[in-house]
Amino acid sequence: MLKLKNVQTFYGNIQALKDVTIEISEGEIITLIGANGAGKTTTLMAVCGIVPPRSGEISFMGEPITGMEPDKIVSLGICQVPEGRRIFPYLSVAENLDMGAFLRNDRAEIKKDMEYVFDLFPILAERRHQAGGTLSGGEQQMLAISRALMARPRLLLLDEPSLGLAPLIVKQIFEILIKINAENNTTIFLVEQNANLALKVAARGYVMENGRITLTDLSENLLANEEVKKAYLGF
Amino acid sequence: MIKFNEIKRAFLVSIWFMFLTFPIMVIRVNPVERIVEWRWKNMILVGIGSFLLSFVWNYLMKRKELGVKKTEAGEETGTIPLAQRILGEKRIYIPGLVAIGVFTMVFPLIFSMYQTTIMTTALIYVMLGLGLNIVVGLAGLLDLGYVAFYAVGAYAYALLNYHFGLGFWMALPIGGVLGAIFGILLGFPVLRLRGDYLAIVTLGFGEIIRIILENWNEFSFGPSGIANIPRPSLFGIDLSVHSSIIYIYYIMIALCLFTVFVVNRLQDSRIGRAWIALREDEVACEAMGIDKAKTKLTAFSLGATWASMAGVMFAAKTTFVNPASFTIWESIMILCIVVLGGMGSIIGVIAGALVLILTPEYLRAFSEYRMLAFGTMLVVMMIFRPGGFIPNVRRVYKFEGVKSADKS
Numbered sequence: 001m002l003k004l005k006n007v008q009t010f011y012g013n014i015q016a017l018k019d020v021t022i023e024i025s026e027g028e029i030i031t032l033i034g035a036n037g038a039g040k041t042t043t044l045m046a047v048c049g050i051v052p053p054r055s056g057e058i059s060f061m062g063e064p065i066t067g068m069e070p071d072k073i074v075s076l077g078i079c080q081v082p083e084g085r086r087i088f089p090y091l092s093v094a095e096n097l098d099m100g101a102f103l104r105n106d107r108a109e110i111k112k113d114m115e116y117v118f119d120l121f122p123i124l125a126e127r128r129h130q131a132g133g134t135l136s137g138g139e140q141q142m143l144a145i146s147r148a149l150m151a152r153p154r155l156l157l158l159d160e161p162s163l164g165l166a167p168l169i170v171k172q173i174f175e176i177l178i179k180i181n182a183e184n185n186t187t188i189f190l191v192e193q194n195a196n197l198a199l200k201v202a203a204r205g206y207v208m209e210n211g212r213i214t215l216t217d218l219s220e221n222l223l224a225n226e227e228v229k230k231a232y233l234g235f
Numbered sequence: 236m237i238k239f240n241e242i243k244r245a246f247l248v249s250i251w252f253m254f255l256t257f258p259i260m261v262i263r264v265n266p267v268e269r270i271v272e273w274r275w276k277n278m279i280l281v282g283i284g285s286f287l288l289s290f291v292w293n294y295l296m297k298r299k300e301l302g303v304k305k306t307e308a309g310e311e312t313g314t315i316p317l318a319q320r321i322l323g324e325k326r327i328y329i330p331g332l333v334a335i336g337v338f339t340m341v342f343p344l345i346f347s348m349y350q351t352t353i354m355t356t357a358l359i360y361v362m363l364g365l366g367l368n369i370v371v372g373l374a375g376l377l378d379l380g381y382v383a384f385y386a387v388g389a390y391a392y393a394l395l396n397y398h399f400g401l402g403f404w405m406a407l408p409i410g411g412v413l414g415a416i417f418g419i420l421l422g423f424p425v426l427r428l429r430g431d432y433l434a435i436v437t438l439g440f441g442e443i444i445r446i447i448l449e450n451w452n453e454f455s456f457g458p459s460g461i462a463n464i465p466r467p468s469l470f471g472i473d474l475s476v477h478s479s480i481i482y483i484y485y486i487m488i489a490l491c492l493f494t495v496f497v498v499n500r501l502q503d504s505r506i507g508r509a510w511i512a513l514r515e516d517e518v519a520c521e522a523m524g525i526d527k528a529k530t531k532l533t534a535f536s537l538g539a540t541w542a543s544m545a546g547v548m549f550a551a552k553t554t555f556v557n558p559a560s561f562t563i564w565e566s567i568m569i570l571c572i573v574v575l576g577g578m579g580s581i582i583g584v585i586a587g588a589l590v591l592i593l594t595p596e597y598l599r600a601f602s603e604y605r606m607l608a609f610g611t612m613l614v615v616m617m618i619f620r621p622g623g624f625i626p627n628v629r630r631v632y633k634f635e636g637v638k639s640a641d642k643s
Contacts, residue, residue, distance in 0.1 A: 050521050074524025086519035088512050099512050102505070103524045151524060 001026040001187055002047065002078075002155055007056035009039075009046050016042040017053070018211040024155070024189055029181050031190040031198040031219070033232055034208035040191040041083055043208070044157050047189075048080050049073045060155070075103050079153035083160050085144040089133025093124055096132050096143055100150030110150070117146035120176055138169035145173070149180065155187045156180070162194045170194070174201050195232035199223050207232070245289040252285035253278050299619060339488055343481040351484050355552060357592040358487040359545050364572040364584040365494045366541025371570065372579035372627070373507060374534035375514025377434040379566050380421070380441025384414045384539040386448060386561035388546020393461040393556045394454075403467035403551050407544060414543020418536035426528050429517075441566055448558040460557025464550050483552050490548065494541060495581055501537070502581075510534055511579075575616055577623025586624045 002024040009017040016039050024030045034040050045051035047058060049070040058066045065073055079100075088096050097117065101110045118125035121142040127135060132143060141161055148156060158177070162170040178201060181188050192198035199205050199219040207215035207228060215228065222228050260281055263272040343351040363385060370378045391413050392406040401409070425436050448455045455461070466479040467486060474482055501507045509530045513520050521527055550556050568591065576587020594612070598605045616624075 048522060050518065069526065070521040071524045071526040074522070079524075080522040082518055082522050086516050086522070088515040088519065090515060091508070091511060095508060099508065099520075099523050099525070102509065147523070 001028075001061060002189070003057075003059045004043070004047070005057045005059075007043075007046055007053045007058060009042055009051055009053045011042075011051070016051075016211055017046065020046075020056070020208075020211070020213055022206055022213065024187060026154075026187055027181070027185045028204065029178070029188045029190060029202045031192055031195075031202035031205045032208055033192055033195040033198055033205060035231075036193070038208040039211040040208055041159055042211075044080055044159050044189070044191055047073075047078065047157060071103070074151060077152070077154035078157065079148040079151040079155070080157040081144045081148045081159060081161060084163065085137075085140045087132040087135075087140050087143050087147065089131060091132055092129050093132060093135070093143060094128045096147050097124075097150050100147035103151065113150055113152065117149055120149075120179070121146055138165050138173075141165060141169075141173060145176075149186075153186060155189060157189045157191075159191050160193060161190070162192060162197065170197065177201065195228070196223075241290070241293060244293075245286050248289040249282045249286040253282045256281050295619065343484050348477060348480055351480055352552075353593065353596050355480070355484045355487050357589050358484075358491050359548055359552070360569065360572060360592045361491050361585050361588040362487075362494050362545040362548070363542055363569045364576065364588045365491075365498050365581065366538045366545070367569050367573050368579065368581070368584050369498065369501065369510070369541075370534050370538035371573050372584075373502065373514065374510040374531065376531065376534060377430065378437045378535075378538070379434045379563070379570065380437035380439070380444075381538070381542055381569055382561045382563070382565040383421070383441040383444035384417055384542035385546040385549070385565065386444050386558070387414055387417050387539075388543030388548075389550040389556045389560070390448065390455060390461075390546075391543065392547040392550040393464050396464055397461060403465065403547070407547050410547035411540045411544045414539040414541075414546070415536040417543070418539025419532050421539075422532040422535035426531055438563065438566075441561075441563060445558050445561050448561070455558075458558060460555060460559075462555045464554045464556065466554060467551050483548075487548060490544065491585075495585075498581055502579075506530070506533060571613065575613065575623055577626040580623065580625055580627035583623045583625035583627065590624070 002022070004020055004022040007017055007020045008015065020039070020043060022030075022032070022043070032040050032043060042051060046053050049065070049068050049072075052067050056066070057064060060073075060076055060078060063076075065076065065078075088099060091099065094114070097114055098110070101113065104110055118128075121139075123139055124142060124146060127139065132140065135143060141163075145158070145161065161173055161177075165173070174197060177188060177190070180186050188202075190198055190202060199222055202219050205217065205219050205222045206213050207222065215222070215225070217225070223233070257278065260277040261274050263274060265272060342354060346354075363381070366384075367378065367381050370376050370381070388410040391410040392401075392403070395401040395406050395409065421437065421440050425433055428436055449458050451457070466474070467483060468474075469482060509520070509525050512523070512525065513527065513530050517527060520530075549560070553560075572587040572591050573584055574587075575591065576585070577583025595605055595609055598608055601608060620626075
């Protein structure tokens with residue numbers, strides 16, 4: 001479904017991604033793990049077109065999307081939940097969700113989707129008229145995920161959804177991610193520092209180090225891998 | 236009740252003010268008779284005045300802090316400001332609106348020509364303020380060169396009339412379109428800029444337009460400007476000066492109503508919400524698929540359209556344009572209107588324009604200290620009401636089926 005082939009990305013003169021090749025097929029949950037500054041977020045930004053790659057190819061559903069404008073990429077069905085949630089603090093919860101459906105025009109369907117995300121996260125329904133900035137961290141993360149779902153993505157990119165959240169909330173959010181994947185056949189590309197949890201959810205994983213993919217395998221193999229254990233799982 | 240400390244403080248304040256105002260309040264040099272007057276009486280007055288005012292100041296500051304503490308403690312202090320409460324209350328709101336409506340309609344018939352002219356000027360600034368409000372208040376793009384678009388409109392009418400004899404009613408839409416085009420022209424190079432950088436570039440743009448108008452003699456007749464611009468005509472009838480001033484006033488009222496209507500609709504539209512979202516978080520906007528470039532450009536061009544139409548109006552009202560009317564000071568004034576009135580709030584911007592434009596006029600009685608009083612007012616306003624006269628309270632959207640969803 002999504003293919004990155006030898007992608008190289010630069011911030012000015014600094015190379016952030018070196019020959020990154022990733023492949024995701026439809027309906028999968030894939031995770032990308034790595035230390036701080038490894039280039040995980042940049043990988044997502046490259047897919048979304050916010051930081052376009054200098055060379056290499058990205059294709060989605062067999063069509064090249066390298067160098068496309070971010071809004072065109074979203075309209076193809078790729079939606080990102082950005083790192084640090086980045087909800088709109090002065091817009092209400094309902095308005096935040098509506099912004100997620102910005103590119104859609106089918107009112108009835110949007111309403112249905114809103115009911116759907118309220119079903120997933122009942123707390124958001126309770127707070128629908130509250131300004132986004134007044135929500136707690138966990139609720140904001142739920143809102144960010146819901147907002148992305150409002151675009152009806154075929155591929156959902158998540159950037160560290162566990163960042164700064166209590167373990168219990170993290171668990172709840174991951175359970176819902178699995179549910180979303182199962183119910184809508186939404187492909188999920190999960191970028192995480194919490195490698196242990198991410199690998200338990202995902203079918204396959206990529207390990208990134210200094211802008212390179214150093215390892216890729218099935219999750220259970222990665223969980224068993226001595227080096228991964230030492231470097232990311234803390235055993 | 237009044238502590239010794241406070242008296243000491245007020246005393247020091249008064250000494251400091253006497254020292255500060257010494258050169259302007261006490262010394263007067265009379266160059267004709269070559270003598271220096273020492274007006275010690277003024278110094279005493281300043282001392283007593285600032286001594287008393289410092290008590291008032293302290294009292295207000297304390298009240299403000301108390302209010303902040305109360306809201307921090309989560310107490311309900313009736314946080315909805317008075318203006319909002321009035322707007323929310325239909326029983327006060329509707330008669331109030333009718334009263335204001337009647338007052339504005341009969342205004343030129345009751346008051347003198349001078350008053351009507353001032354009011355028309357204020358209304359032009361209402362329009363400018365509402366236009367800039369789109370750019371600054373909603374989209375959050377700090378534009379210091381807004382006056383450039385005002386100039387574009389004014390010169391569009393002046394030149395179109397001079398060369399092609401176009402009337403006001405033709406020039407108004409053309410001016411608007413020209414403004415939109417210039418807005419996009421400015422928008423393109425600044426798409427990637429934000430905050431301070433954007434302010435500097437737009438400031439430069441405003442100056443470029445003014446300097447071009449000042450120096451390109453063949454095109455714009457330089458600093459001497461263009462005179463004899465016709466006032467708007469009423470179905471081809473030429474009006475006397477007096478009645479055409481009244482006529483312009485009514486056109487301005489109509490234009491302002493139109494602006495309020497359009498801006499209000501824009502605010503609640505999808506593009507309006509995209510502006511607000513863009514102001515809050517650009518990266519999140521991109522991730523949501525909002526086209527950043529398009530959204531910013533629409534904000535710039537729509538804002539510029541209104542400035543430009545106000546410019547056409549200005550040219551028609553004064554019948555004369557020259558570059559001196561479009562200095563950076565105008566831009567700052569319009570920005571002050573938006574910020575002081577309350578960013579993003581339509582009614583706030585209207586109030587801001589009326590206060591900021593009318594006060595200097597009515598303060599002419601204190602001619603010498605007019606700008607001083609004006610400046611003081613700005614400082615005091617920003618300390619006690621940082622959100623503006625009438626801050627924007629965002630409309631709460633009610634979705635159908637709220638109740639049932641809450642239950643489930």
